Each structure stands twice: as C-alpha cells, then as structure tokens.
Amino acid sequence: MAKYFDVHPDNPQQRTILQVADSIRSGALVAYPTDSCFALGCQLGSRDGIDRIRQIRHLDDRHHFTLVCQNFAQLGQFVYVDNDVFRAIKASTPGSYTFILPASKEVPRKLLHPKKKTVGVRIPDHKVAQALVAELGEPLLSSTLLLPDEAEPMTQGWEIKERLDHVVDAVVDSGDCGTEPTTVIDFSGGEAEIVRKGAGDWSRFE
Secondary structure (H helix, E strand, O other), rough: OEEEEOOOOOOOOHHHHHHHHHOOOOOOOOOEEEOOOEEEOOOOOOOHHHHHHHHHHHHOOOOOOEOOOOOOOHHHOEOOOOOOHHHHEEEEEOEEEEEEEEEEEOOOOHHHOOOOOOOEEOOOOOOHHHHHHHOOOOOOOEEOOOOOOOOOOOOOOHHHHHOOOOOOOOOOOEOOOOOOOOOEEOOOOOOOOOEEEOOOOOOHHH
C-alpha cells in the first residue's frame, strides 16, 4: 500500500518533505504535484523506478523522461545549452515547460532517447516540487501521471492513492494542481520546436 502524505501547498512541512525524499533515496516511486499536473517520480539512477513508470504508463523506449531540477545551475549539469537557448530557457523558468536538450554524461544512458541522446528537463514553479528536489539535492526523474487510454491526468491525491495503491509507494498531496501537462519545447536541433502545447505560454517559442 502507498503511503499518503498531506503537504501544505504554500508552506510544505519540512519533516514530511524529508520523509518523502528519504523514501525516494531508498528506491520509492512517488506520485507528486507540480505546476502543471501530478507526476510520477523516482531517484535519478533507479532502474526499477524507470521500469515501473514505463509499465504504469505503457511507454516505449522513445519516451522522453524529464529531469525535474531545482534551479538553472542544476539543470546545466545534465544538458548542453548554448547561449541562445540559455537565454530562451532562462526567461521561461521556473514555469510549466519541459525542454528537450542533448544530455550530458551525468544522465544515465537508460534515460536517453535511443537515437537522439536527448532528455527532458524542467524547473517547476511549485513550492512542494521545489522543496522536494531541494531536499534530494539532485533532479527528480519524472513523467506526467497520465494513465494509458485516458485523456487527462488525475487531479486528486486521494484518487491517485485509490487507483495506484499497489503500483506506487507514496502519494504526495497538496491539493488540486490542474490537468494540463507542460508545454514541451525541443531545442536539440538548435531551434525551438514546439512538441506539445500545454500549460506554459507556448507562443513565445513560435
């Protein structure tokens, strides 16, 4: 059964955040809130966590996983960013955007797109997600909590707990965080390509 953590949306309880972070370090797969919608998250190097996310969402090896980062300095350790792309991303973070970029050697090979050697990165504008990655001290490997054959992600922590009780280890609930996934921008070719129009203002990348 999944543990259920009720977290204040504006002032996350540090003790609870520490408990969740410790469970992630121990190999847990968690459902947690972001500034777009709920996500599934596990430790960066967790092969089991990656496999479980793939199973829950029915993903193939071409799926771009996302590294949820605390800040731009951390993001820069895991992807290669040139000056023009730097300015574009810097102006849009934190926010509801995922950026696809060439991965650095810090990223486990299992996370990379098999042909492009790219990975998704984002810096959320959400206090609970921020508190969690700050406590972890490294990015949280994540994927939108969107179940197969469903048009929208679940929005309620209790519903996630009820439906995924035996496939996730913890649910972090700080209230409704919306149903619209991030806007995804692919910068791997040097120019901005809008892959998915979502919660972020995608018009700035047209």
